[in-house]
Amino acid sequence: MFNSSEIRSQFPALGQKVNGHDLVYLDSAATTLKPNVVIDRITNFYKFETANVHRGAHYLSDKGTVEFENGREAIRKLFNAASTEEIIFTKGTTEGLNLLASSYGETFLNEGDEIVLTELEHHANIVPWQILALKKKCVVKYIAVNETGELEASSIDQVITTKTKIVSFSGCSNILGTITDVEKIVAKAKSVGAITILDAAQLISQKKIDVQKLDVDFLVLSSHKLFGPFGFGALYGKKSLLSTMPPYQTGGSMISSVGFDKTTFNDLPFKFEAGTPHVEGAVGTAAAIQFFTKLNIEDVFAHEQKLMNQLTEGLLSIPEIKLFGTAKNKAAIVSFNLQGAHHSDIGQILDQMGVAVRVGHHCTQPLLKKFGLTGTVRASISLYNNETDIEKTVEAVKKARRMLL
Numbered sequence: 001m002f003n004s005s006e007i008r009s010q011f012p013a014l015g016q017k018v019n020g021h022d023l024v025y026l027d028s029a030a031t032t033l034k035p036n037v038v039i040d041r042i043t044n045f046y047k048f049e050t051a052n053v054h055r056g057a058h059y060l061s062d063k064g065t066v067e068f069e070n071g072r073e074a075i076r077k078l079f080n081a082a083s084t085e086e087i088i089f090t091k092g093t094t095e096g097l098n099l100l101a102s103s104y105g106e107t108f109l110n111e112g113d114e115i116v117l118t119e120l121e122h123h124a125n126i127v128p129w130q131i132l133a134l135k136k137k138c139v140v141k142y143i144a145v146n147e148t149g150e151l152e153a154s155s156i157d158q159v160i161t162t163k164t165k166i167v168s169f170s171g172c173s174n175i176l177g178t179i180t181d182v183e184k185i186v187a188k189a190k191s192v193g194a195i196t197i198l199d200a201a202q203l204i205s206q207k208k209i210d211v212q213k214l215d216v217d218f219l220v221l222s223s224h225k226l227f228g229p230f231g232f233g234a235l236y237g238k239k240s241l242l243s244t245m246p247p248y249q250t251g252g253s254m255i256s257s258v259g260f261d262k263t264t265f266n267d268l269p270f271k272f273e274a275g276t277p278h279v280e281g282a283v284g285t286a287a288a289i290q291f292f293t294k295l296n297i298e299d300v301f302a303h304e305q306k307l308m309n310q311l312t313e314g315l316l317s318i319p320e321i322k323l324f325g326t327a328k329n330k331a332a333i334v335s336f337n338l339q340g341a342h343h344s345d346i347g348q349i350l351d352q353m354g355v356a357v358r359v360g361h362h363c364t365q366p367l368l369k370k371f372g373l374t375g376t377v378r379a380s381i382s383l384y385n386n387e388t389d390i391e392k393t394v395e396a397v398k399k400a401r402r403m404l405l
């Protein structure tokens with residue numbers, strides 16, 4: 001059974017007071033808090049294991065290399081990739097998408113080709129494709145989102161055509177929580193011969209992902225959204241595709257041999273990892289994955305859904321509340337506005353009561369524009385939240401209403 005109080009005790013950040021109140025952390029879609037096992041693992045690495053990897057001829061470097069590559073294996077196992085050659089370390093989701101737009105897109109796309117995204121995307125999955133489209137004279141198209149925040153099934157069929165070369169989409173919206181129908185989009189993309197890229201930044205903490213079963217071509221994620229360190233993430237790619245792609249960045253580590261006139265490149269995955277890597281990122285991520293996979297992801301999801309329903313009910317008892325994102329299948333991300341008040345003012349009042357939420361456009365400006373909004377308040381729930389957190393949040397929103405309306 002899922003024991004949230006036992007889980008909470010593993011997150012030292014939750015033991016502090018903010019503005020005189022016990023911290024209520026509801027900003028996990030921006031980044032998750034870190035458990036002791038991750039903090040201790042990284043500290044221990046810096047204290048006793050610091051060394052550069054892959055090149056040393058000494059004990060610490062060898063140990064560091066083993067631990068670093070254990071991180072790759074932990075990520076491979078997390079979503080059942082066939083081989084660690086298919087796991088490229090990155091700075092995170094954003095870098096993974098830039099790598100794909102640059103290396104795959106600039107090599108394989110031609111004038112008139114179409115790139116399909118959805119209206120739900122984070123800016124990280126829009127801007128690199130717009131830049132690529134400008135360079136290569138391609139067209140960017142979007143699968144439409146309806147009022148509830150779900151993708152229109154008919155739009156999936158209309159927008160993905162034989163001109164489509166890439167379909168890049170989020171498995172879970174960071175603003176509305178919508179969990180998209182990955183199988184359906186992949187099936188449609190395959191039927192026209194397009195490659196698929198799954199932005200798993202949010203999905204990774206919600207559902208078990210099996211890249212072989214889903215048959216996605218690429219997947220990107222950030223470790224900091226899965227209880228791991230900042231500045232680190234991974235790109236999964238099918239070996240058959242990664243081996244045809246040119247390097248993204250160049251320099252040390254990604255080479256096989258360098259002459260004054262010519263360079264040959266290293267094997268996968270190192271061909272895509274130029275320079276000294278983020279060693280503690282890999283080490284901390286392995287600890288984070290170990291922490292997360294010890295739990296039953298379905299129990300975690302059920303716990304978060306229960307809290308989301310409690311929050312939704314509590315908010316809807318306030319007459320001026322308007323919720324955004326009511327998809328049937330959604331993560332515990334609750335976006336709302338209080339009609340007549342500005343989202344930033346609500347965020348400030350909540351903060352004064354120790355409740356941490358995010359306010360603003362959440363890096364989804366096109367979607368907000370479509371809904372006629374400039375921003376929302378977003379409360380995003382994770383496994384360490386509990387019913388008291390939700391009660392305090394609803395009370396804080398009621399207080400904001402009294403102060404602002």
Ligand code: PMP
Nearest residue numbers: 092093094122124170174201222
């Ligand atoms: N895609 C989604 C769905 C996200 O939620 C985020 C982070 N908010 C990103 C991409 C970008 O992730 P990062 O900033 O860690 O690179």
